[in-house]
Amino acid sequence: MFSGYNDLMSESSTDFVEALSRTLHDARLTAREIPRITEKRPLSIDEAYSIMEAGIGLRERDGEQVVAYKMGLTSEAKRRQMGLDQAIFGILTDRMQLRLGSPYSLHGRIHPKAEPEIALRMGRLLDARNGSISEDQAWNAVAEVAPAIEVLDSRYVGFKYFSLPDVIADNASSSDYLIGNSVPKPAHWSELERWVLRLSVNGAVQHEAPGTEISGSPIRSLVQLVTLLSQRNQVLPAGSWVLLGAATPAVALEPGMTVELELQGSSAQSQTRLEVAR
Ligand code: OOG
Ligand code: MG
Secondary structure (H helix, E strand, O other): OOOOOOOOOOOOHHHHHHHHHHHHHHHHHHOOOEOOHHHOOOOOHHHHHHHHHHHHHHHHHOOOOEEEEEEEOOOHHHHHHHOOOOOEEEEEEHHHEEOOOOOEOOOOOOOOEEEEEEEEEEOOOEOOOOOOOOHHHHHHOEEEEEEEEEEEOOOEHHHOOOOHHHHHHOHHHEEEEEEOOOEOOOOOOOHHHHOEEEEEEOOEEEEEEEHHHOOOOHHHHHHHHHHHHHHOOOOEOOOOEEEOOOOOOOEEOOOOOEEEEEEEOOOOEEEEEEEEOO
């Protein structure tokens, strides 16, 4: 029986954040589902991000380093799939990054799903703490562009019908990510809107969508991330990778599956493959 939420109502806010980040951390490490937090207690978006950050602190204590960020629920299709209505961000570490060409073991995952994304590497820091940044400013700070496959997992029972604060506290369902080989950086960010992202499983196309499915324009995801970080008094550091959000719904992973992301644009063509181990 899950008993980790027993004292939730009586704890102070700091203890509560500590306790829940630990509960989610342990659920991930032991691959055990837990009930959603908001079944027991209301949770604000702000508290939820504090739980996420405390959880990343626990991972850092285990030797992991923050090297990337992600935007989530930037696509209408994803929001519909999850029944949620607002874009959110998550924090990614070096240990979550998968290596190209290595089989991906589902061991230790609860209900993993894969989704097609575009990743950007920042050549310069972006900071919106003293005012908003423009799309051009954001694009000028980008050093590298690559396709990416994100593997989501949720620590909550069933991976559905959770509330926005629940999913934020669980680091936006982050689990692993694979960054493909870089493609040439387009001269203008609007070209990303015309890219097509196609997700296949065992050679059969499951989902396909244009870049406009990502926040209307993928660059808007980057601006949104920098804005959300600034609301937590944070900046996007140079060198970070950013996953801009899925363009299509996610597909459930099973042992032995091959997932392929094909990216098609006028100046960019590429294929990235994730082989799930048997
Ligand atoms: C939240 C994470 C969503 C995306 O790209 O939309 C996400 C979820 O679906 O559980 O990473
Ligand atoms: Mg994603």
